[in-house]
Amino acid sequence: MRAVRSRAVWSAAGSGTRAAGAADTSLDEAISAYGKLLKLLVDPARFPALGRVIAAGVFDQADEPYDEFVFGLDRILDGVGLLIAPRADG
Numbered sequence: 001m002r003a004v005r006s007r008a009v010w011s012a013a014g015s016g017t018r019a020a021g022a023a024d025t026s027l028d029e030a031i032s033a034y035g036k037l038l039k040l041l042v043d044p045a046r047f048p049a050l051g052r053v054i055a056a057g058v059f060d061q062a063d064e065p066y067d068e069f070v071f072g073l074d075r076i077l078d079g080v081g082l083l084i085a086p087r088a089d090g
Contacts, residue, residue, distance in 0.1 A: 027062045035059030 025033070038059055044051025053059075 027065070031062040032060055 035054065035057070038054050042050050042054055044055070
């Protein structure tokens with residue numbers, strides 16, 4: 001979940017994006033817009049867990065982009081570790 005949010009944060013923070021660049025949108029405004037868009041796109045009946053997360057306001061304010069990056073990188077490295085562990089044992 002946070003990986004999706006991380007991608008949105010980094011995309012919104014990028015200097016070349018229309019959302020953050022052309023419209024002079026702050027990171028907090030871009031995240032708020034992202035949360036509103038998710039509310040429109042996600043069907044809570046089809047995705048109840050995600051619907052509860054969105055309703056709780058998780059996407060309404062930005063976290064520190066560095067923290068988002070580190071969290072996402074940790075998840076990727078965890079997955080790589082799980083992939084190579086059986087090969088290292090055998």
